[in-house]
Amino acid sequence: MFKKKVTLKILLLLIASDILETSIQFFFKKSALAQQGFVVTDILSAAVFLKAVFASPFLWAGLIAVAAVFIIWSGILSRIDLSVAVPIASFSYILVPLVSIIFLHEKITALRWLGIFFILGGVILVSLSSRERSGEA
Numbered sequence: 001m002f003k004k005k006v007t008l009k010i011l012l013l014l015i016a017s018d019i020l021e022t023s024i025q026f027f028f029k030k031s032a033l034a035q036q037g038f039v040v041t042d043i044l045s046a047a048v049f050l051k052a053v054f055a056s057p058f059l060w061a062g063l064i065a066v067a068a069v070f071i072i073w074s075g076i077l078s079r080i081d082l083s084v085a086v087p088i089a090s091f092s093y094i095l096v097p098l099v100s101i102i103f104l105h106e107k108i109t110a111l112r113w114l115g116i117f118f119i120l121g122g123v124i125l126v127s128l129s130s131r132e133r134s135g136e137a
Contacts, residue, residue, distance in 0.1 A: 004079055004080050004081075006080060006088065013072050013076050014085065014088050014089045016072055017069055017072045017073055017076065018089055018090075018091045018092045019095070020069045021089075021092045021095075022095040023061075023065050024062050024065045025092075025096050026099050026100075027058045027062030027065060028058070029104060030104075031053065031058040031059040031062065034056055034058065035052060035056075073085075076089075083126075084127070086123075087124070087126050087127035088127065090119075090120065090123045093119055093120055094116065097112070097113070
């Protein structure tokens with residue numbers, strides 16, 4: 001077991017990971033929106049669709065961000081427990097809806113916000129319970 005404390009460096013990496021994770025979702029959404037008019041009915045239309053998808057700069061930005069998250073996340077997990085890292089890295093539950101409102105002009109209902117906060121509350125409880133267990137061991 002690691003049982004290492006979360007240092008400022010690890011916390012900054014976790015924040016970077018959350019920001020990149022939010023960026024990935026945004027880039028993939030923008031890429032998908034650009035393909036809305038396509039209908040795939042045969043091999044030729046599938047080829048045209050794939051060509052358009054792979055021409056999207058948003059898709060490539062998303063894939064680069066995925067690679068960056070993989071590298072950062074691997075570094076984080078080599079230093080702290082997974083059960084500690086995941087709850088701390090859950091701010092994307094708030095960042096994604098905020099980015100959706102600001103840049104995609106999506107509407108987030110009060111009920112959806114309530115659900116988001118319930119999820120975050122659960123994440124906090126899980127995080128606290130993992131701290132309790134590590135303190136007892």
